Amino acid sequence: MGAPSIPRALAIGAVAFVALVAAPLATGSTVLIDFVIRLSALAIFATSLNLLAGYGGMVSFGHGMFYGFGAYCFALMMQRTGVSIPVAFLTTVVGAALVSAIIGAICVRLKEVYFSFVTLAFQMLIHAIILAAMPLTGGDQGLRGGVPRPVFLGVDLSNQMQLCVFSAFLLVASLLVMHHVVASPFGATLRMIRDNAQRAAYLGVAVDRVRLKAFVIAAVFAAVGGVVQALFVSGAYPEFAYWTMSGEGIFVIMLGGLTTFLGPTLGSVIMLLLNDVVTRFTHYHGLVLGIVILVAALGLRKGLGDFVVERLADRRRQEAA
Amino acid sequence: MTAALDVIGLCKSFGGVRAIDNVTLSFPSGSLSAVIGPNGAGKSTFFNLISGAFTPDAGEVRVEGRNIAGLSRAEIVRRGIGRAFQVASIFPTFTVADSLYAAVQSGQGHAERLVGRFPLSGARARAHEVAEMLGLADKLHRVASTLSHGDQKLLDIAIALVREPRILLLDEPTAGMGPEERWRMIEKVRELWERQKITVVFIEHDMDIVFRIAPTIRVLCYGRVLAEGTPDEIRANPAVIEAYLGTAHEGAAA
Ligand SMILES: Nc1ncnc2c1ncn2[C@@H]1O[C@H](COP(=O)(O)OP(=O)(O)OP(=O)(O)O)[C@@H](O)[C@H]1O
Ligand SMILES: [Mg+2]
Numbered sequence: 001m002g003a004p005s006i007p008r009a010l011a012i013g014a015v016a017f018v019a020l021v022a023a024p025l026a027t028g029s030t031v032l033i034d035f036v037i038r039l040s041a042l043a044i045f046a047t048s049l050n051l052l053a054g055y056g057g058m059v060s061f062g063h064g065m066f067y068g069f070g071a072y073c074f075a076l077m078m079q080r081t082g083v084s085i086p087v088a089f090l091t092t093v094v095g096a097a098l099v100s101a102i103i104g105a106i107c108v109r110l111k112e113v114y115f116s117f118v119t120l121a122f123q124m125l126i127h128a129i130i131l132a133a134m135p136l137t138g139g140d141q142g143l144r145g146g147v148p149r150p151v152f153l154g155v156d157l158s159n160q161m162q163l164c165v166f167s168a169f170l171l172v173a174s175l176l177v178m179h180h181v182v183a184s185p186f187g188a189t190l191r192m193i194r195d196n197a198q199r200a201a202y203l204g205v206a207v208d209r210v211r212l213k214a215f216v217i218a219a220v221f222a223a224v225g226g227v228v229q230a231l232f233v234s235g236a237y238p239e240f241a242y243w244t245m246s247g248e249g250i251f252v253i254m255l256g257g258l259t260t261f262l263g264p265t266l267g268s269v270i271m272l273l274l275n276d277v278v279t280r281f282t283h284y285h286g287l288v289l290g291i292v293i294l295v296a297a298l299g300l301r302k303g304l305g306d307f308v309v310e311r312l313a314d315r316r317r318q319e320a321a
Numbered sequence: 322m323t324a325a326l327d328v329i330g331l332c333k334s335f336g337g338v339r340a341i342d343n344v345t346l347s348f349p350s351g352s353l354s355a356v357i358g359p360n361g362a363g364k365s366t367f368f369n370l371i372s373g374a375f376t377p378d379a380g381e382v383r384v385e386g387r388n389i390a391g392l393s394r395a396e397i398v399r400r401g402i403g404r405a406f407q408v409a410s411i412f413p414t415f416t417v418a419d420s421l422y423a424a425v426q427s428g429q430g431h432a433e434r435l436v437g438r439f440p441l442s443g444a445r446a447r448a449h450e451v452a453e454m455l456g457l458a459d460k461l462h463r464v465a466s467t468l469s470h471g472d473q474k475l476l477d478i479a480i481a482l483v484r485e486p487r488i489l490l491l492d493e494p495t496a497g498m499g500p501e502e503r504w505r506m507i508e509k510v511r512e513l514w515e516r517q518k519i520t521v522v523f524i525e526h527d528m529d530i531v532f533r534i535a536p537t538i539r540v541l542c543y544g545r546v547l548a549e550g551t552p553d554e555i556r557a558n559p560a561v562i563e564a565y566l567g568t569a570h571e572g573a574a575a
Contacts, residue, residue, distance in 0.1 A: 005438075180435075181435065183438050183439060184434065184435050184436070184437065184438060184439060185426050185431045185432065185433075185434040185435075185437060185438075185439045185440075185441055186432070186433050186434055186435050187439060188419065188422070188423045188426070188439040188440070189423065189426075189427065189432040189433065191412075191414065191415070192412050192415070192423050192427075195411075195412040195413055195414055195415065196410060196411065196412050196413070198374075198410065199410045199411070199412065199480065200427070201394050201395065202372070202394050202395075202398060202404065202410075202481075203395075203398065203423075203424050203427040203428065203432075203480070203483075203484070204394075204395040204398050204399065204427050204428065204432070204484075205395070205427050205432045206395070206432075206433075209433070210432070210433060213433065
């Protein structure tokens with residue numbers, strides 16, 4: 001499986017970007033516009049979790065904390081400091097890197113289920129801090145009053161159409177960067193550690209350091225997803241940093257597939273569609289989602305993306321034979 | 322001949338069990354030797370101590386005269402010790418080629434490189450050379466977990482060989498193989514030793530193989546060195562017959 005060269009990846013990204021914004025731009029439909037923005041937030045988040053869990057073997061139950069961190073950090077910067085959007089964005093990214101480096105330094109040494117539990121514990125801590133810091137965060141009411149969006153470089157994010165284009169751009173850029181990470185020599189080392197950390201150590205790999213770097217990269221992109229979400233809802237809510245957010249990320253990955261890079265993006269599309277369609281017909285949308293996941297997990301035994309990719313590979317092999 | 326590897330007064334206990342108990346052994350440069358001993362004798366522990374998986378309680382491990390006891394696994398690899406495992410230690414989802422490319426890039430210091438794409442072009446030559454050496458060249462695109470047991474053991478050795486070790490420790494390279502496959506494997510090991518001119522130490526349970534292949538044999542029992550010598554000397558050693566060959570024959574009869 002040859003990874004595409006960088007110019008080719010950029011070309012694919014450009015096509016994807018156009019495809020994402022074409023329908024909303026052409027129709028002006030608010031449903032489509034909102035869909036692309038929500039998709040961007042969720043798919044960036046889920047792909048970042050997959051980088052950690054699927055490629056790195058680190059199944060974090062607390063990845064949502066960085067999504068929440070991104071949303072709050074960005075929204076607060078915009079509300080309280082009057083900086084421009086790019087500055088708030090960069091500050092959020094750097095902040096997420098620092099916070100995740102500290103949390104990761106503790107977590108990445110832990111193996112398997114201990115890693116999962118301790119990330120979950122940190123998430124509960126962050127969630128509790130958000131609830132407790134009432135004057136700053138609005139506590140359980142969430143951060144209200146709207147997120148100001150001063151125009152930058154001619155971009156006006158208070159215009160929903162422009163926000164849609166901006167979100168799609170962030171989605172494509174994030175996917176390109178994360179794909180590059182996964183396809184780089186570093187990405188191979190990360191998969192090596194997932195497969196057999198002891199063997200990797202015998203080859204001279206600094207296992208914990210590689211795991212920490214992956215943890216930080218994933219956290220940064222989770223925060224980017226949080227920024228998009230904060231712009232979409234014009235605020236931030238404690239649920240963004242709650243364990244259900246991490247759970248949703250894992251659901252999405254399971255739906256879409258964890259061995260295919262675009263699996264979590266596909267899973268995000270399915271998840272949002274299910275949400276929208278199912279909530280229109282029934283109040284039991286959690287039940288329906290649960291059944292869908294069970295069918296995917298027990299029936300296909302993999303995510304939809306994995307299933308499709310494997311089928312295609314089988315076909316190609318048969319044609320070659 | 323100078324010694325490639327000198328082990329002096331090595332000790333390691335697990336709880337109350339003295340897995341390695343004051344072991345002193347010397348492995349001459351370019352030698353091929355076997356380590357034998359009954360189950361639980363401490364053979365794997367001996368390799369684990371040399372290769373840095375465990376820190377010795379006491380004693381020294383000298384590579385070309387310099388003590389490496391207590392260094393990290395990575396540092397010990399850098400000092401020229403490579404090892405393969407009793408249970409093949411591979412990267413199950415990697416193809417044979419990718420396993421070797423990844424091993425090469427780690428050795429070249431590119432493990433954490435974010436620039437460029439895997440595999441780096443500089444990794445190919447060495448990886449293919451090693452695959453050739455072990456007869457894996459026609460299986461480069463097979464996923465490791467789908468390889469036969471024997472090929473997985475070969476891949477394990479290949480991953481170690483990538484780093485061009487001067488001392489190669491093979492923990493039961495023939496474990497779990499049928500009689501014919503065992504011989505093929507051990508011939509590969511001997512060929513490797515002859516061609517690469519490195520020091521090879523292997524653990525082996527099959528006495529036919531050991532006596533036929535290894536010029537020198539070390540016998541471990543309850544963590545101690547019971548005997549060392551040529552196949553003829555070992556065969557004639559009463560302590561060995563009692564402690565090891567006796568039980569091995571009982572084992573074979575059972
Ligand atoms: N990590 C460990 N923790 C505790 N005890 C251990 C550990 N590794 C080995 N031992 C103990 O040390 C002793 C020697 O074990 P070792 O695996 O070195 O034997 P061996 O000679 O390789 O046996 P085999 O032929 O079965 O592979 C055994 O009693 C074993 O239970
Ligand atoms: Mg053993």
